[in-house]
Each structure stands twice: as structure tokens, then as C-alpha cells.
Amino acid sequence: MTKQIRQLDRVVIRFAGDSGDGMQLTGDRFTSETAQLGNDISTLPNFPAEIRAPAGTLPGVSSFQVHFADYDILTPGDAPNVLVAMNPAALKANLTDLPRGADIIVNTDEFTKRNLAKVGYASSPLDDDTLDGYAVHPVALTSMTIGALAELDVSKKDAERAKNMFALGLLSWMYSRPYESTLRFLERKFAKRPELVAANVAAFKAGWNFGETTEDFSVRYEVKPAKMPAGTYRNITGNAALSLGIVAAGVRSGLPVFLGAYPITPASDILHELSKHKRLGVTTMQAEDEIAAIGAALGASYGGALGVTTTSGPGVALKSETISLAVALELPLLIVDVQRAGPSTGMPTKTEQADLNIALFGRHGEAPVAVIAPKSPSDCFYAALEAARIALTYRTPVILLSDNYVANGSEPWLLPDVESLPDLRVEFASAPNGEDGTTFLPYLRDPQTLARPWAIPGTPGLEHRIGGLEKADKTGDISYDPANHDFMVRTRAARIETIPVPDVEVEDPDGDARVLVLGWGSTYGPIGAACRALRQRGLPVAQAHLRHLAPMPANLGAVLRSYDRVVIPEMNLGQLAHVIRARYLVDAIGYNQVRGLPFTAAELETMLEEVLKNV
Amino acid sequence: MSEPVALKLTAKDFKSDQEVRWCPGCGDYAILAAVQQFMPELNIPRENIVFVSGIGCSSRFPYYMNTYGMHSIHGRAPAIATGLSVSRPDLSVWVVTGDGDALSIGGNHLIHALRRNVNLKILLFNNRIYGLTKGQYSPTSEVGKITKSTPVGSADAPFNPISLALGAEATFVGRTIDSDRKHLQSVLRAAAEHEGSAFVEIYQNCNIFNDGAFDQLKDPGIRDDHLIRLEHGQPITFGKDGQFCVVHPPGGFGLEVRETANTPAEEIVVHDAGVADPAYAFALSRLPGFDLRNTPIGVFRSVARPSYDSVVQAQVAEAKASVTETPEQQLAGLLGSGDTWTIVG
Numbered sequence: 001m002t003k004q005i006r007q008l009d010r011v012v013i014r015f016a017g018d019s020g021d022g023m024q025l026t027g028d029r030f031t032s033e034t035a036q037l038g039n040d041i042s043t044l045p046n047f048p049a050e051i052r053a054p055a056g057t058l059p060g061v062s063s064f065q066v067h068f069a070d071y072d073i074l075t076p077g078d079a080p081n082v083l084v085a086m087n088p089a090a091l092k093a094n095l096t097d098l099p100r101g102a103d104i105i106v107n108t109d110e111f112t113k114r115n116l117a118k119v120g121y122a123s124s125p126l127d128d129d130t131l132d133g134y135a136v137h138p139v140a141l142t143s144m145t146i147g148a149l150a151e152l153d154v155s156k157k158d159a160e161r162a163k164n165m166f167a168l169g170l171l172s173w174m175y176s177r178p179y180e181s182t183l184r185f186l187e188r189k190f191a192k193r194p195e196l197v198a199a200n201v202a203a204f205k206a207g208w209n210f211g212e213t214t215e216d217f218s219v220r221y222e223v224k225p226a227k228m229p230a231g232t233y234r235n236i237t238g239n240a241a242l243s244l245g246i247v248a249a250g251v252r253s254g255l256p257v258f259l260g261a262y263p264i265t266p267a268s269d270i271l272h273e274l275s276k277h278k279r280l281g282v283t284t285m286q287a288e289d290e291i292a293a294i295g296a297a298l299g300a301s302y303g304g305a306l307g308v309t310t311t312s313g314p315g316v317a318l319k320s321e322t323i324s325l326a327v328a329l330e331l332p333l334l335i336v337d338v339q340r341a342g343p344s345t346g347m348p349t350k351t352e353q354a355d356l357n358i359a360l361f362g363r364h365g366e367a368p369v370a371v372i373a374p375k376s377p378s379d380c381f382y383a384a385l386e387a388a389r390i391a392l393t394y395r396t397p398v399i400l401l402s403d404n405y406v407a408n409g410s411e412p413w414l415l416p417d418v419e420s421l422p423d424l425r426v427e428f429a430s431a432p433n434g435e436d437g438t439t440f441l442p443y444l445r446d447p448q449t450l451a452r453p454w455a456i457p458g459t460p461g462l463e464h465r466i467g468g469l470e471k472a473d474k475t476g477d478i479s480y481d482p483a484n485h486d487f488m489v490r491t492r493a494a495r496i497e498t499i500p501v502p503d504v505e506v507e508d509p510d511g512d513a514r515v516l517v518l519g520w521g522s523t524y525g526p527i528g529a530a531c532r533a534l535r536q537r538g539l540p541v542a543q544a545h546l547r548h549l550a551p552m553p554a555n556l557g558a559v560l561r562s563y564d565r566v567v568i569p570e571m572n573l574g575q576l577a578h579v580i581r582a583r584y585l586v587d588a589i590g591y592n593q594v595r596g597l598p599f600t601a602a603e604l605e606t607m608l609e610e611v612l613k614n615v
Numbered sequence: 616m617s618e619p620v621a622l623k624l625t626a627k628d629f630k631s632d633q634e635v636r637w638c639p640g641c642g643d644y645a646i647l648a649a650v651q652q653f654m655p656e657l658n659i660p661r662e663n664i665v666f667v668s669g670i671g672c673s674s675r676f677p678y679y680m681n682t683y684g685m686h687s688i689h690g691r692a693p694a695i696a697t698g699l700s701v702s703r704p705d706l707s708v709w710v711v712t713g714d715g716d717a718l719s720i721g722g723n724h725l726i727h728a729l730r731r732n733v734n735l736k737i738l739l740f741n742n743r744i745y746g747l748t749k750g751q752y753s754p755t756s757e758v759g760k761i762t763k764s765t766p767v768g769s770a771d772a773p774f775n776p777i778s779l780a781l782g783a784e785a786t787f788v789g790r791t792i793d794s795d796r797k798h799l800q801s802v803l804r805a806a807a808e809h810e811g812s813a814f815v816e817i818y819q820n821c822n823i824f825n826d827g828a829f830d831q832l833k834d835p836g837i838r839d840d841h842l843i844r845l846e847h848g849q850p851i852t853f854g855k856d857g858q859f860c861v862v863h864p865p866g867g868f869g870l871e872v873r874e875t876a877n878t879p880a881e882e883i884v885v886h887d888a889g890v891a892d893p894a895y896a897f898a899l900s901r902l903p904g905f906d907l908r909n910t911p912i913g914v915f916r917s918v919a920r921p922s923y924d925s926v927v928q929a930q931v932a933e934a935k936a937s938v939t940e941t942p943e944q945q946l947a948g949l950l951g952s953g954d955t956w957t958i959v960g
Binding site: 032035038229231233235278280283287289296298300301322415458460467469478 | 667723
């Protein structure tokens with residue numbers, strides 16, 4: 001039969017199933033197929049911390065949302081147009097996010113009495129009025145997959161496990177996705193077990209063919225490619241981009257990279273990725289704890305490497321004392337904090353921006369460091385390079401505040417030309433710098449950068465001792481002199497405060513906005529989408545986004561004061577707002593949410609509309 | 616390779632311009648002088664030697680050595696030195712620590728450095744007391760120790776540092792005494808020659824807060840009846856007249872001290888630091904009690920195992936061996952790996 005083809009400008013699909021159902025993989029593949037087609041994309045995985053929560057339960061539900069469009073988009077989408085629910089738990093956990101009219105594809109094989117009871121359904125939602133108003137497509141995914149693989153030499157268990165590929169095949173057909181990359185992927189993934197390649201490919205094709213033949217799916221959709229700048233793209237997660245940024249910083253500085261890390265969600269993927277790049281001079285060490293991880297990184301920096309440590313909030317707390325030592329030693333050090341919901345263990349796989357305070361202030365003594373936050377998955381690459389640039393140029397620890405949302409979310413990335421990346425080369429001290437021509441003064445500063453010389457062991461004639469005790473200006477000798485301590489504390493503050501960072505840019509296309517929305521880090525997408533929606537409705541609103549949180553851009557105060565109202569949405573209880581109010585005496589309004597999930601553009605739009613009404 | 620040029624350094628070359636600020640009479644002075652006098656033997660240029668320390672009296676040591684040095688934070692010296700040593704295999708990296716620094720706050724880093732066999736020479740100055748914080752008991756103080764923080768006596772049992780290091784898979788374990796320069800330098804020599812972690816416990820007198828802690832090992836009148844001087848390949852006998860010896864009684868797990876006169880010569884244990892099973896060195900470490908009778912000094916254990924540094928460096932070297940592209944070309948290839956697509960303008 002001939003199917004009707006309908007054009008759409010954007011679609012949000014959520015794949016949801018049990019932790020063991022392979023939903024992350026399914027979402028990844030669908031995203032990759034979609035990227036090949038040239039749509040703009042944004043993705044949001046959402047999974048439990050438990051590796052295998054009890055099967056079929058609500059806490060065990062894992063999902064992957066992908067938003068794709070024929071124009072540039074900023075978020076993974078507020079609400080799905082399509083939900084693929086592999087079991088009753090996946091349906092129940094996600095139904096509240098679904099607007100009426102959305103398509104729901106359910107795996108009917110899993111809607112057994114037992115599975116329904118596990119999540120508290122007294123009767124099947126497929127039979128009662130629970131799903132009234134939705135376009136429900138009941139599909140016997142498991143049994144059809146097993147049936148499709150009957151001729152193949154695979155166990156029933158392996159056949160059943162291929163059902164996610166059946167779902168992927170069906171969705172790929174529905175949205176006219178090119179599937180060659182998925183077939184190639186399956187060949188790579190199961191290279192050692194050809195029978196599984198055959199099984200998964202067969203399941204995928206069965207799903208595709210089911211869509212083509214069944215009358216339940218009468219419409220097929222197309223989303224045209226987005227108009228994006230020319231060049232070569234890849235889809236990339238924030239953690240992958242951040243890892244590549246660190247590798248690039250090593251190449252562009254000509255320094256070996258040394259990563260000291262202790263496994264912690266959601267930062268471990270950076271350790272995994274960097275451990276693959278020894279060819280490019282990256283050494284990784286899985287340390288015995290968070291403190292050793294940063295200690296080893298600092299030791300490597302002392303020896304002339306780019307020392308890096310990666311962690312999440314609890315790890316930053318443990319590293320605090322060593323960061324203070326690095327402040328006193330004035331050595332380059334990159335600390336990556338992929339923030340997650342706290343306090344304590346909190347919700348390790350959920351996002352939050354609540355480590356701004358610890359990054360800015362969480363040390364003993366006056367111990368200022370530079371702080372930078374990426375605004376999107378691909379921006380993690382450039383933020384890592386910028387963090388490395390500041391660390392190397394100004395000989396200081398730099399904290400890079402990523403979060404779970406940008407770390408695991410993905411978007412297309414226009415690959416940069418390597419030669420266009422910043423030149424990060426540094427000069428080590430090689431000769432005495434004292435006036436007598438023979439003395440070495442380890443704390444004699446560069447008048448421009450206020451950085452001290454980086455004299456690495458192995459350099460003859462520059463033997464010197466450094467440590468955590470207060471040092472005399474210039475000589476670096478131990479000093480308890482009151483005036484010297486006062487001078488050194490102020491100098492350490494000044495050398496961070498005077499790092500030149502780019503001015504904050506304001507997006508206010510018509511220039512008539514009276515309300516400014518100020519954000520930092522991963523809220524860039526939802527804030528941007530909300531501002532766009534308001535402007536399309538004729539409501540002027542300006543957006544500014546901070547990449548540099550310490551030091552702050554020189555023009556920020558003037559920008560803030562030029563608006564009648566400043567609104568600061570944050571996934572914390574107002575940490576940036578607190579700083580802004582204290583620093584600039586601006587009566588900023590906080591809008592705060594700590595649900596472990598990113599803002600939706602819709603909630604920000606509603607909130608901003610209220611603010612606009614009252615200006 | 617050509618013969619290394621003799622650098623002709625002297626102890627004076629290793630003295631920094633900093634005023635030494637330990638209490639008069641502290642055992643640390645003797646250790647510092649012994650180390651400074653020993654260093655020229657290494658024939659390593661000063662700039663390639665680094666001393667890393669934590670916090671405590673002993674940890675001021677790097678300031679007084681005219682080499683590179685870092686006085687870091689409490690307990691973390693082994694971790695910091697690990698990062699330095701792994702990324703700079705050309706350096707000779709020494710860690711100076713104390714019983715509180717290494718065994719209390721920094722215990723985790725010590726055992727993991729030893730387990731990994733990082734190429735560090737770790738000198739633990741053990742005075743069985745907290746000196747810099749003015750006299751609290753330490754993890755090597757005897758049970759019942761009366762200090763400012765334990766006015767009616769400490770309740771916790773101490774560590775035996777040698778046993779601990781052996782349990783942590785150390786490949787080199789030695790013990791020496793601050794006051795015996797010749798012996799101290801002989802153990803340093805063996806430690807310096809060892810590839811991987813070398814753990815050296817140095818009994819050090821704190822004359823302010825724990826004076827005389829090791830007097831039985833120093834008093835010429837009695838020391839020979841307390842000290843067992845371990846020498847590789849030699850039967851273990853000790854005492855002024857060699858009247859005591861060490862045997863491995865059949866059926867027992869450990870070693871015991873006997874009178875030499877009543878022991879057949881073939882039953883006396885011949886010291887072998889290279890025994891693969893750490894149980895032997897462990898048994899040696901359990902001979903003394905807290906009265907310091909039967910205290911072995913010297914090299915308990917010295918076995919070969921590839922250092923962590925060398926394994927890590929070999930992995931990097933192997934990965935780089937096949938590379939023909941420039942780093943920039945490799946990076947461009949890496950950025951463009953995986954599924955890519957091209958949009959034509």
C-alpha cells in the first residue's frame with residue numbers, strides 16, 4: 001500500500017524501557033541516523049544510577065529523548081510527540097510528560113498482569129480510558145522480533161534482546177531515517193559474534209517492514225535537513241567534547257597531558273575517553289581516591305605537564321585542600337566538575353548547578369581560582385581549551401563546571417580546523433631571573449600576567465623549594481611577615497581578578513528589551529528557546545550568558561544596570577543571583593528549580609511572561 | 616652509552632641557603648647531614664633530584680636540600696610524588712614523611728604508592744609522636760601512651776610500619792636509625808639502587824616530646840643485645856658476642872630468637888632479602904616487641920617487580936611507536952572520527 005508522507009519541521013521522540021532494554025543504544029542510533037540526514041539535533045538521556053534496578057519497576061526505567069528539526073534548536077524538547085514504551089513501567093513513568101494527541105507505541109507483550117501489578121495498574125491502560133486522547137499504537141514487539149528471528153541460529157534470550165532494534169527499525173521507517181550507519185554499527189559492535197549481527201539486522205529490518213506493511217501506521221513523516229553552516233559535523237556529547245578539548249589543549253600547548261581521576265558518575269566517561277589517547281601523549285591514572293587524583297595531577301603539573309583531574313561534586317569537596325595548595329604554589333591545574341544533584345550522594349545521574357558556590361568559595365583561606373562553565377555539549381570542547389589557556393598562561397587552578405545535562409546530552413558539532421584553535425604554547429623558565437644574574441626568584445612575577453616563572457625540575461641552576469607555607473614575595477622563602485602576607489593575599493586575588501576575559505554578549509535583536517535574562521552553564525538552551533518564543537510573540541526580552549564566572553566579564557555590571565529587571569534562572573537555589581546581588585548591587589530575581597532535570601523552555605517562557613507584565 | 620661523567624659534588628652542594636629550624640638536638644639534623652653527605656654518591660645532577668614532603672617536622676626537609684623540592688600538604692606527598700615520577704621518569708624522586716603524615720592522615724596514599732611500586736624513595740622518620748602539633752600520640756606510639764591528648768593513656772594499638780609496608784606489597788623495605796650514619800647511608804644506597812618504591816623507616820629521636828624512644832638501640836652498653844643487623848647472605852646472629860640467633864621453628868609460622876650456643880648452625884636463618892614470599896620479611900618485622908628487644912635493622916626485603924612508572928611509560932611509548940602523523944594531524948583525525956556528515960555551503 002502507498003503511505004501518505006507528511007512534512008514536519010520538528011519532532012521529539014522519547015524511547016523508554018527497562019534499564020536492560022537498550023534504550024540508550026536505541027536512542028544513540030536513532031540520533032546518529034538523524035544526524036546523517038542533516039537535521040539539527042539535541043538529545044537528553046535519563047537513566048537510574050542503579051545498573052540493573054529490579055526489572056519492570058518504575059525506578060528501573062531508562063529513557064532517551066531526541067529532538068530533531070529542520071531549523072537550529074537549543075534544547076532536547078520539553079514534551080515528546082512520540083513515546084516508545086517498552087513496558088508498563090516506561091508508560092507510567094513518562095505519560096505525565098506527554099501532551100494529549102501524542103503518539104504512543106507500546107510493546108503489548110510486556111503488558112502482562114504481573115508487569116501491570118508491579119507498577120500499580122489495576123487494569124491495563126491499553127484497555128481502559130487511561131490513554132484516551134492519545135494515538136496509541138499497540139505492537140507485539142517482543143513476539144514479532146522472536147518470530148522474525150525464528151530461522152536464525154540464536155537463543156530465545158538473544159532474540160528477545162534484539163527487540164530494541166525492531167523498535168528502532170519501526171521508528172526509522174516512520175521518520176524516513178537513513179539506516180546504513182546503523183547496519184555498519186551493528187557489524188562493528190558484534191564483530192566477534194556474527195550470529196548477533198544477523199539477528200539484530202533482521203530485527204531492525206522486521207521493524208522497518210512492519211511499519212511499511214501494517215495499516216496501523218498510515219502516515220510516514222519527513223523532517224528536512226536544517227540550514228546549518230557548511231562543513232563536516234559529528235554528533236557529540238559534552239563529556240566526549242570535553243575530553244577532546246583536553247587532548248587538543250595538550251597538542252596546542254605541546255605539553256604532555258596527565259589526568260589523575262577517581263571513578264565518579266557522571267565524570268567517569270572523561271577518564272575512559274582520555275585513557276584511549278596515549279598516542280597523543282595523554283597519560284591517565286586511576287588514583288586510589290579523589291585526593292590522590294588531584295595530588296598526582298598537581299605533581300605532574302609541577303613537572304611540566306598539563307595536570308588535569310575530573311570529578312563531580314563530592315570529589316570537589318575532597319580535592320579542596322589540594323586546590324588551595326595549587327593556589328599557593330601558583331601552578332597550572334585543570335579541575336573538571338561534572339555537576340550532579342547533591343548534597344552528598346544526592347542523585348548521581350541527575351543534573352544540577354549547585355556547585356557554583358564550592359567552585360567560587362569552597363576553600364580555606366583566601367584562595368581564588370578561575371571558574372568557567374560550558375553552555376552546551378559541543379561548547380565543552382572550547383570551554384576545556386579556554387580553561388587550559390587560563391591555567392597555563394596565568395599559572396592557576398581553573399575549575400570547569402560542566403553538568404550532567406551537557407555531559408550526557410548531545411548535539412551536532414561543526415568540526416573546527418585544528419590550526420584555528422588557540423596557540424597554548426608556554427615557556428618554562430630556563431635561566432636565573434635575579435638582578436645579579438645568578439639568583440633564581442621563583443615568585444618574581446610577570447608584570448602583565450602576574451604569573452610566576454614555571455621552573456620545572458631538570459632545569460640546571462633553578463633549583464628551588466616551594467610549598468604551602470606563606471612565601472616571601474619574589475624569593476619564595478618561608479615568610480611570616482605581616483605585610484608580606486597581606487601583599488601576597490591581595491596579589492593572589494588580583495592575579496585572578498585581572499585575567500582578561502571576553503565581554504559578555506547580549507542577545508536583544510530589536511534592542512528594545514527592558515528585561516534581561518542572565519544564565520550560566522547548561523541553562524543556555526532552555527533560556528534561549530524561551531526568549532525566542534517570547535520574541536516571536538512580540539515580547540522583547542534580552543539574554544546574556546556567562547561563560548566566565550571568575551573573573552567575571554568587565555562589562556557585566558554595566559550590562560546589568562542597563563535593564564529594568566534582571567532574571568537569573570538556575571538549577572540551584574540562587575547561587576549566581578547571590579553573587580550578582582553582592583557584587584553589582586543589582587536587584588536580580590532568581591528563578592530556581594532543583595528537580596534533577598533541565599528547565600523546560602515552556603516553564604521559563606511562562607515565568608518570563610509574568611516578569612514582563614510587571615515591568 | 617658513554618660512561619657517566621663524575622659530577623664531583625660534595626655534601627655542601629646539597630645544603631640550601633635556608634636556616635634549619637628544627638629544635639636543637641632533634642634527630643632530624645643527623646638524618647639531614649647523612650642524606651646530604653650521601654647524595655653525591657648518586658652522581659645525579661642536583662636539578663634532577665626532587666624531594667617531596669607532607670606536613671610535620673620531618674616534612675620541612677626539602678627546604679634544606681639544594682635540589683628541587685615541594686613541601687606539600689598533610690599526608691599527600693606520595694600522591695603528588697607519584698604524578699611527578701610517572702610523568703618525569705628522568706627524575707630521582709624522594710618522599711620525606713613522618714609517622715603521623717605517612718601512617719595516619721596519608722595512610723591510603725602510602726599503601727597505594729607501595730602497591731603500584733612507583734619509583735619513589737620513601738623515607739619515613741618515625742619518632743612515635745606528633746612533634747609539630749606539640750606532643751600528641753601517633754599511630755606508632757605504644758598503647759597506653761600518656762600525652763596531651765591522652766592524659767590517662769592512649770587506647771589504640773600502633774602500626775608496625777615495616778609490617779604495614781610488606782602487607783602493602785612493597786618491593787623494598789628497610790629500617791635504620793638516625794644516630795648511625797654509616798648504617799643509614801648503607802640503607803639509602805640500597806634504596807636508591809632499587810627500581811620501584813623503596814620504603815625506609817628511620818627511627819628518629821624527638822628530644823622534646825618523646826625523648827629516648829630508641830635509647831635501647833643507641834646505648835653502646837646494651838644496643839648490641841637489642842639490634843639485629845640484617846646482612847644479605849649472612850646467618851642472622853646478634854648480641855655482643857653473637858650469642859643470639861634467629862631460627863624458623865618447624866611447625867611454626869614465624870621466626871624466633873634462640874641462644875646460638877644451643878642451636879645447630881644449619882638451623883640459623885640465613886638472611887635473604889630476595890625471598891619472593893613476603894611472609895619471611897613479615898616474620899622478621901614481628902620479632903621485636905615494644906621494649907625494642909630483637910629489633911632488625913637493614914634491608915628486610917628487596918625484590919624485583921616492574922615499577923608503575925616503567926609500565927605506564929612503556930604503554931605510552933608503544934602507542935606512540937606506530938605514529939607517523941604530526942600531533943596536529945592526529946588531532947584532526949581524532950576530532951573527525953566516528954559518524955560524520957558534511958554540509959555543503
